[in-house]
Amino acid sequence: xxxxxDQLNGYPDIGALRPVLLSICSRFxxxxxxxxxxxxxxxxxxxxxxxxxDSAEQEQQLISELGVGRFGGDLVVIVxxxxxxxxxxxxxxxxxx
Numbered sequence: 827x828x829x830x831x832d833q834l835n836g837y838p839d840i841g842a843l844r845p846v847l848l849s850i851c852s853r854f855x856x857x858x859x860x861x862x863x864x865x866x867x868x869x870x871x872x873x874x875x876x877x878x879x880d881s882a883e884q885e886q887q888l889i890s891e892l893g894v895g896r897f898g899g900d901l902v903v904i905v906x907x908x909x910x911x912x913x914x915x916x917x918x919x920x921x922x923x
Contacts (some may be wrong), residue, residue, distance in 0.1 A: 831892055835906045840864055843873055849878060854891070855884035861900075864907070871907040876900040893900060 830850060834856045837843040858878045864901055865872050878900055879885045885901055888894050899909045 829907075831894070831903060836886045837905070838908055839875075840873055840907075843875075843907070847875055847877075847903070847905075850892075851888060852877070854879060854888045858881040873907055874903040875903040875905060877903075893910070 834843060834847060834850075837846070840847065844860070844862060845847045847862075848857060848860065851860075856879065857899045858880050859892065863876075865874050874898065879888065888901060889896065894903055
């Protein structure tokens, strides 16, 4: 199983995570949209990353090679964050082209 996405765990916040996730996913083509939401689950801080690629073929390749899941029309990656959560982090949404 590919462990590429495992390297995303442990970033302190969405701002630090976003460029790394963009870099990993851009290997599969152009990213049409990336939304990252901070969340908490079972005492953990997490980032819910929803993305869309420019084509269904690119999305399918990303799913096949990295084991990314789908939620509705978006690909989704859940990442465990490290560090203190603040109220501003909990409502942050990051957007990419």
